[in-house]
Amino acid sequence: MGPIPPHFSAEDGMLLIGGCGAASLVDEAGDTPLFVYDMAIVEAQVRALREAMPDALSIHYAMKANPYPPLLARMAGLVDGFDVASGGELALALEAGMDAAHISFAGPGKRDDELTAAIRNGATLNLESEGEARRALAIGDRLGIRPKLAVRVNPDFDLKGSGMRMGGGAKPFGIDADRAAALARTVMGAGADWRGWHIFAGSQALDRQAIIDMQAATLILAARLSEEAGAVPPLVNLGGGFGLPYFPGDQRLDIRPVGAALDNALEARADILRDSAFAIELGRWLVGEAGVYLTRVVDVKQSMGETFVVVDGGLHHQLAASGNFGTVVRRNYPIAVANRFGAEPNPEAVTVVGCLCTPIDRLGDKVALPPVQEGDLIAVFLAGAYGASASPAAFLGHPCAGQLLIG
Numbered sequence: 001m002g003p004i005p006p007h008f009s010a011e012d013g014m015l016l017i018g019g020c021g022a023a024s025l026v027d028e029a030g031d032t033p034l035f036v037y038d039m040a041i042v043e044a045q046v047r048a049l050r051e052a053m054p055d056a057l058s059i060h061y062a063m064k065a066n067p068y069p070p071l072l073a074r075m076a077g078l079v080d081g082f083d084v085a086s087g088g089e090l091a092l093a094l095e096a097g098m099d100a101a102h103i104s105f106a107g108p109g110k111r112d113d114e115l116t117a118a119i120r121n122g123a124t125l126n127l128e129s130e131g132e133a134r135r136a137l138a139i140g141d142r143l144g145i146r147p148k149l150a151v152r153v154n155p156d157f158d159l160k161g162s163g164m165r166m167g168g169g170a171k172p173f174g175i176d177a178d179r180a181a182a183l184a185r186t187v188m189g190a191g192a193d194w195r196g197w198h199i200f201a202g203s204q205a206l207d208r209q210a211i212i213d214m215q216a217a218t219l220i221l222a223a224r225l226s227e228e229a230g231a232v233p234p235l236v237n238l239g240g241g242f243g244l245p246y247f248p249g250d251q252r253l254d255i256r257p258v259g260a261a262l263d264n265a266l267e268a269r270a271d272i273l274r275d276s277a278f279a280i281e282l283g284r285w286l287v288g289e290a291g292v293y294l295t296r297v298v299d300v301k302q303s304m305g306e307t308f309v310v311v312d313g314g315l316h317h318q319l320a321a322s323g324n325f326g327t328v329v330r331r332n333y334p335i336a337v338a339n340r341f342g343a344e345p346n347p348e349a350v351t352v353v354g355c356l357c358t359p360i361d362r363l364g365d366k367v368a369l370p371p372v373q374e375g376d377l378i379a380v381f382l383a384g385a386y387g388a389s390a391s392p393a394a395f396l397g398h399p400c401a402g403q404l405l406i407g
């Protein structure tokens with residue numbers, strides 16, 4: 001299985017999350033399955049990021065990673081902006097107290113009512129196509145509001161080694177780089193408030209050099225497009241892509257050299273970007289390690305010499321850990337028996353399965369765990385991003401997982 005994040009310890013064999021025993025957290029929340037998010041870990045990540053990155057760089061939270069309202073409300077005071085991906089996320093971002101001036105909305109297929117909500121509230125739309133630009137301009141005219149429009153660019157490079165590539169080929173995201181400047185000129189010509197470029201090349205990269213190269217290429221592309229558009233972009237959103245070590249053999253990304261390289265690249269940027277502001281937008285890196293999914297063992301059974309530990313949760317809450325969210329090969333997320341944390345594992349591996357009647361509902365495939373029995377608590381780590389909100393909660397009619405923010 002992958003490495004357990006370094007933020008966790010135990011007392012008398014009980015996993016501690018933010019200094020509280022996992023079992024007491026379940027008691028406090030009332031039941032399993034339960035996501036616990038430790039805000040102290042999120043704050044530490046934001047601090048580390050600010051320390052490592054150039055002072056002038058704004059940090060935006062891609063709330064698709066975790067839109068739990070109490071977490072969002074805390075995030076609004078910690079970061080410089082939110083990236084939203086739907087009208088629903090926009091509403092949550094505003095409710096969380098984020099100023100619309102610092103909200104940008106990226107995502108293909110924005111409906112007219114979503115464009116209207118963004119324009120009415122003063123959020124920036126990262127335009128995904130010429131058609132979307134046309135609709136946004138028409139809505140701005142109708143409302144009598146000058147829309148804030150940035151152009152999302154489908155870059156002509158990708159983020160090497162990233163889990164999800166979002167550039168460097170035919171993509172439904174953004175406008176191909178060779179048409180981006182023309183679109184920027186069109187929106188400026190129509191009187192819109194042009195906000196600059198949004199260039200997101202990929203997600204979940206652990207290779208520091210790949211991120212350094214991607215950021216350098218992004219700055220060069222932004223400068224070239226700005227020259228072509230004949231305007232200084234108010235903001236260049238450099239995307240994100242910082243990954244987390246989920247799986248065996250994954251190494252933690254050291255962000256300090258990434259920040260140092262970005263500092264140099266910004267110093268050396270082209271003249272046309274001298275007066276621009278810069279941002280990165282991260283989701284999982286900020287919140288992923290802060291979350292633990294706790295689920296209770298309902299049954300321990302044997303089949304043809306294999307032991308199956310059956311829990312009351314599963315892929316309907318934590319799809320990513322089952323290997324069915326953006327991974328090609330299924331591998332084990334870090335997993336432990338929360339009430340026997342740190343105990344010697346049994347020599348025989350067990351398979352932890354969820355309560356759904358489908359063979360893909362596996363939270364741990366042949367994992368080395370201490371002896372497990374009914375009533376034990378299983379902890380699946382790295383559950384703070386793309387967990388509760390990225391899983392098919394309605395499938396088979398089981399209850400939703402609880403969520404608890406601590407710290």
Ligand SMILES: Cc1ncc(COP(=O)(O)O)c(C=O)c1O
Nearest residue numbers: 062065200203204240282283284
């Ligand atoms: C436009 C955009 N921004 C931000 C993110 C967040 O990525 P991550 O959670 O890996 O940081 C994504 C993820 O797909 C994205 O598409």
